[in-house]
Amino acid sequence: MKKILLLFISISFSSWVAAQSVVVRGKVTDGKEPLIGVSIVVKGTSTGTITDFDGNYELQSEANGTLVFSYIGFVAQEIPVNAQRTINVTMVEDAQSLKELVVVGYGTQRKSDLTGSVSSVKSKDIQTIATPSVEQALQGKIAGVLVTPSDGSPGAGAIIRIRGTGTLNNSNPFFVVDGMLLDDIGFLNPNDVESVEVLKDASATAIYGSRGANGVLIVTTKKGSAKNRAQIGLSSYYGSQDLLKKIALANATEYAQLRNLAAKNFGAPEPYKDPAAFGVGTDWQDVIFRTAPIKNLNLSARGGNDLMTYSVSGDYIKQDGILRGGDFERLSLRINNDYQLNRFIKIGHNFSVINTKSDYSPGMLYNAYYAPPTAPVKDSTGAFGNTTSDGSVGNPAAQLFYERYNKGSNFRTVGNFFVDVNIFKGLTYRANLGLDWSSVESKRFVPVFRVTDIQKVDVNSLDVARRKYINKLWENTLNYEKTIGKHRVNLLAGITAQTNDNFFFIGRGTELPNDVNNIGGDIDELLYLSLATKGITVNEGSDNGNNWRMFSYLFRANYTFNEKYLLTASYRRDGSSKFGKNRRFGNFPSVALGWRLKEEDFLKNVEWLSNLKLRASWGIIGNEKIDQTAKSPPVTGRLDAIFGTDERFLSGSTITRLANPDLHWEETQQTDIGFEAGFLNNRLTAEMDWYNRQTNDILTALQIPAFIGTQDPPTVNAAKVLNRGWDINLGWRDRVAGKIGYNVNAIFSTVHNEVLGLGEGKEEIFGGGVGEGGKLGTRTTIGSPIGAFFGYKVVGVFQNAEQLKSLPKRPNETPGTDVKVGDLIYADLDGDGVITSKDRTFLGSAIPKYTFSINIGADYQGIDFSVQLSSVQGNKVMNAKRLARFSTGNFEKSFLEGWTAEGTSNFEPRVTIGGRNYEVSKRFLEDGSFTAIRNAQIGYTLPLSIAQKIKLQNFRIYAAATNLKMWTKYSGYTPEITNGGDSFAIGIDRGVYPVARTYTIGVNATF
C-alpha cells in the first residue's frame, strides 16, 4: 500500500516537474467585435477561463496542451498551444446552431430537425428561484405551461397545466427523469437539474402514448464532462421568507362595532357597550405567521475522461414555513456516472437517494381568520384566551401548541442503470432499468387538552400511516441513424415494461398513556400504536395496496430531406392492467411535418432572416391516470349480518357495483400548427403555436336508473373537453458595444377551455364546496369551462322600503322580517318575479384568459441582473372564507363598507351573520388577475484574474428576491389557489397557505 502511494506521489510530482508550463494570452472576436465570456479550457484538464469584456483572456497551459474555445452559437475550436504565448481566435458562428441538441422522448434531436413543440429551460434559469421545488422554479418560464404553487407550505410543489385543463380528472403532466418514468418530481433538487424539456404537442408526447395527454416534462440531471477534470462546486444560499400581504381584517374595535351592527340588524341588543375600549386587540395573523428562514447548501464534484464521467452531488435544504410550526428538510445525494467499457459498450447510472422530513403546521388559517380580535392570545392567568365569546372559533395559538405533532418523512431512491451497445455504426441498443422506491411515514398525535368547550380533545389519539411505493421500469430500445446524401433518417424502436406496487398501512389508536411531557409528541417512544389501549379496530385501520403493470411497444421515424423538409411519425402501443378486459391495449400514433423555409433558395440570401421554420403536427395521446377500481370495483366489505341466539356478527361482503370491462384511457387528439423564426443573426427569435386539443372518453360517472341497483353509478369513458389557444414566445438578446449583454424573453399564452360533453343524460357536475353547509361554488356544464363559478348575480342592495316591496325576492321571504332594506337584491334571471335556485348563473371561471411573463437579463462587467414579471389575467376567485360564516367570527374590513342607510352602499349589504346575503353569489367573487415580480436577482462574478489567484475557477455572489411584489385586486393572501388540483375547486379560497416572499443571498463557487 505504502509503495503504491509512493509511486503515485512520485508520478504526480514528476509529471508536475516535467510539464513545461506557459502563460497564454489572446483575444477572441467574431471577426468584427470582441466576444465576451468565451470559455477556454485546456483540454483534458480542469484549467479554464473566460474572456473578459474586451475579449481578452489569459491562462496557464502546458506548452504542448490544446486549448478548447467554446461559445454558445459558435463552432467550438481546438487549438494546440505549441509553446505559443499569444493565440488570437476568430470564432465562426454556428449557422443557426444547426447541431444544438434538444432532449426528446427516448433520445435527443437536432433542434433544427424538431417538428414538435418542445420548450427547454436550462439549469441557470431553474436555480434563480429559492425553492426546494423544481416545479415551482418553472413558473412563468414556458409558453403554454401554467405553473401554480400548490400552496406556500414548506416543500410544496406546484400544479402544472400544460395547454389548459385536459380532463375533469387528473390533469397533471407526466415526468421523465433521465429516462425514468414518474408521476412526480417532488424529490428532485433544483441544483441537480441540467435542463427541463417540456413536450407540449402530440408529435412530441405521443411516444409516451397513454401517458402523454397532459404533456410531458423531461428532466435531465447534470452529468460530468469527458472534457474536464474535476470541478468542485459549492453553492449556498440563505433566505428570509415572510408574508407578502396580510388580509385586511377588522381590529377589536371595528369587530365590536360590526358585532353591534349585526345584532342591531337582527333586532337583538348590542353586545358591546364601548367598542373603542378594546383598542386594536389581537391581530391573529401576527400570531400565526412569522419570518422564516430557508437555507440551502450544495456540494458537487464533476468531471471525467474518455473512459468515464462522473458527477457526485449532495444537497441540503431546509425551509421553515411562514406559518408557525411547520418546516421541510431534504437531504439528497446523487451519483450520475458513465463507464466506457470498450469501443462498443458503455454502461452508466443516474442514481439519487433522498430523505425528506416534514413537520406540518396545524391548519390555523381558519381560526386566525375568524377568531375575534377582542380575545387575548393568553389571558391574565396564562391560559389560552377564550375565542368563543361570540361563536365557535378555536384559539389559533392553542391549536399551534396542542396540535403541533404532525410529521412526515420519506426515504426515496430514484434512478436508472443503462447499457448502451454500439452494434454497428449508426445502430445503438440501450437497455435501461429504472427504479423508484419510496417509503413514506407519517404520524400525528393529538393529546388530551381543553381550551374551551369547542376546542378540546377528551381522548388522545395517534394516527400512523406507512406507505411503500415501488416503481420498476425495464426498457429496451434500438436507435438507428443514417445519412445518405440529402436524406437523413433516425429510427427508434423499443419495448418497455413497467410495474408499480404500492402498499399502504394506516392505523389509528386511541387512549395512549397521558404524559404531561408529551403534549406535543415530544417523547418519541410514546408515539407507537402498541401503546394505544383502544383502536386499531377494523374501522380505523387499513392495510392494503394497489398495483399496475404496463407493457408497450414504441416506434419513431424522423426523416429530413435536404435540410429543408422534415417528417416525424411515431407510434406507441400501451397495454395496461389499469384498463378493462375489453380495452386492454391503446394505440397512439402521431405525425408531424416541418419545412425550413430559410433553407429555400428564395430566402437563403435574406440577410435579416436567420431562421424560419413552419411545422404542423397531429396525434392521439392518452391519459391513463384513471381510477382503476372502476374496471373491476372492490367487493364492498363490512356488510355484516347478525345471526344466532347469541347475536353474533357474521361477516358480510359482496359486489355492490358494476364492473366496466370497457374502461380505458382518456384519449386526446391534438393538432398543433406553429412556426419558429430568427431575425438579425438570431438576436430576435420568435416561436408561435396554435393548438387544438380535444380530450374524449373522459371518465365520468354514468347516470343510470336506480333499478339497476348499483351502490354507485359505473364509471365510463364519456365526457369531452376542449382546450384551444396560442403559445407565443419572443426573445431578444444583444450586446451593446460588446460590454452590456442583455436579453428579454417574453411568453404569452391563451387557453379556451370548454366542456363539450359529460356523457349521456348528464348535464352538469356541481363541485367546489365553499366550506359551509354543503354549498357548492361551481357548476360544470356543456359549453362552460371546467369548474365555472355558479351562483346568483347581484343587482344591488335594497335601498328603501319601496324597492324592498317591488323587487323580486325569494318565495317565502316576508319583507321586514326575512328580508330587510340593506339586503342584497339578486337578479331575477328567469323573470318569474321570484328568486329561486333557477336564477343562478355562470359568474366566471378560475381559468385565466391569458397569461404572460417577461424575463429580462443583463450583464455588465461581471455584474448580472435578472428579473421576471409574470401576469395572469381574467381569472376569478371565490372568496369562500368571507362567504362561510358558521358562527360569529371576525370580519374582513370590507364589511365596514356595508349598507347602513339609503345611498350608503349598493354592493355591500348590511352586516348580518348569516342567511340570505351569504348565498354563493357575485358578492363573493373577486378578480383574481395579478401581475407579480416573481423574481429579481443581482449578482457579481469575480473577475477571473482575481478568482484564479484564490484558486477558484468561478466565484459569484448574488442577492435575490422571489415573489417580491404582487399587484392584484384580490383581497386574500394570494389569488393563486389550486385546492390540490381539483378542477372543480380551483380558485375557491377556503383559506390557502400563502406563498412567501423570499429575500436571499447566495454564493456559487467552482474550484
Add this chain to the structure above:
Amino acid sequence: MTPKIVKISLFTLLLLAGCKDSYYDIQPRGELTAENFFKTEEHAKVATNAIYNVLRNWEIHVFAFMGCTDIISDDADKGSEPNDALFLLDIDNLAFDAGNVAPVTLWQGYYRAIFRANIAIERIPEVKGDENLKKRLVDEAKFLRAYFYFNLVRWYGDLPLITKQLTQNDFKQTRAKTADVYAQIIADLKESITVLPEKSQYPAADLGRATKGAARGLLSKVYLTQKDYTNAEKYALEVITSNEYTLLADYGKIFTREGENSSESLFEVQSTVNDERTDGGSQFNEVQGVRGSPNLGWGFNRPSDAFILEFEPGDPRREATVLYEGEVLPDGSALVEKNPRVFNARFNQKAWVPKHAGENGSGPGNIRLLRYADVLLIAAEALNENGKTADALKYLNAVRKRARGTIPNIIPDVTITEKTKLREAIWHERRVELGMEQQRWFDLIRTGQAEAALKKHGKNFVKNKHELLPIPQSEIDLSAGTLTQNPGY
C-alpha cells in the same frame, strides 16, 4: 462486439413480448374484486350475509318504510314536530308526487337489495364447496329477493323485473306486468320451500336465517294478496301443521328484546348493538322512539285516533302497541314526558327499546316481519273465502284467545259464520293484532278497503291513483322513455 449482452437482452425482450393476458390480470392488495370473489364457500356465505345486512338499512325498513306502510294508512300519522320531514306529511296526506323522497328512497333501496340477491343467486353456484350449503344459500337469497319484490310490486305495480346482474347493454328496461313479477316471487318462494330447512333444523348459531316456514308463510301471504285463496290456505296450513310455531302466551312480550325470535316468529330482521360494535342495529327503533324526554328517538309514526278506536274494549293489545305521554316506559325506567313541541305525542311501543349502547342512530331491536299470528289470520281469511268457516273461526279465535290471555270478559270468541261478516271480523282482527307492524297499507289495498277507509279518515284517496306509489320521476327521466308513470301522477 459483445453479442452476448445483445442476445440476453433480445431474449428478455421476447420473454416480455410473450406476456399474455395474465400479465395484466392483477388484483389490488387487501381487497377482493369482482374478479376474485365467488371462488370459495366463504365467499358464498359472506355474499349471502350481505343481503341480510341490507334488511337493517335506512332505505329498506326505516323512514320511508314507515311512511309508505303505516303513516300513509289510517293507522298512523306522521308524528314528530309539525315541520320535521315534510315529505312524510305529504305521504300522510296523500299529497305526494313523483318527486317525493319516500317512494324514491324505497325504490332505490329495494333495487340495491335485489342487486345483492341477484349476485348471490347468479354467482354462488360457481364457487367450490358443499353443494347442499350452496343450494341453501342460493335459496336464502331467493327468499329475500321474493320478499323485496313482494313489497315493491305491492307499492308500485308493474316493475322492471331484474333477476341478474345487468351489463351496460341492458340498462334499458321496461316495466314487467304485475302478474309476471308475482310469478317470479312465487317461483323463488316455491324453490326456497323445497330447499330451506325448518326453523328447528338450523343450528342455534344460524337463528335468523330464512326458513322453510318463513317461505311458506310469505308465499301464503303472496297468494292471499293475489286472492288465490286455495294456495293461500294450502301454504298457511303447511306452516300450521309443521308444528314449528306456537303463539307466545304474552302478546306484549313479543316486542320486547326478550321476545325476539320467539316461538311465533317466522322471520325477523336480526339486530344488535353492544359495547364493542354499534353497527349491528338499525334506525327502526330510533325514528319511532320517544321524542323528548327520555330522548331516544325522533317520534315518527304516531298511532292515529282511528287506530286506537279500532280496539275492542279492554283489548290489552292496545296498551302493548301505543305509548302515550305520561305513560311509564315498558321497562319502568321513566315516564314519557310531555314535549311542548309535539302536539299530543304518541309512539309505536312495538318499536320501543330500552337504553342501549347504540344510543341515537343504531337500535338493537329486531324488526318483526312475519309472525305466526299473521299466518293464522291468513289461514282464517283464506279458509273463510274457501267456505271452510269452522276452521277459519278456529284460527281466528286462537289469535283472540292469546290476546285475551287470562283476563276474563274481553275479546270474546267470534262465532259469526256469515262469510262477509266473518271476513270483516278477520280484517278487524288483522288491524288490531298486527297494528303498527307496517301491514295496514298493504291490507287496505289488497282488500279494496283503501278508498272507503282513508276517506273516512279524512284523506283524499283518489281511486285508480293512490293504490300505487308513483315511479320516481328521476327513473322515468333516466330511462329515456322506457319507463312509464303510474296513472294519476
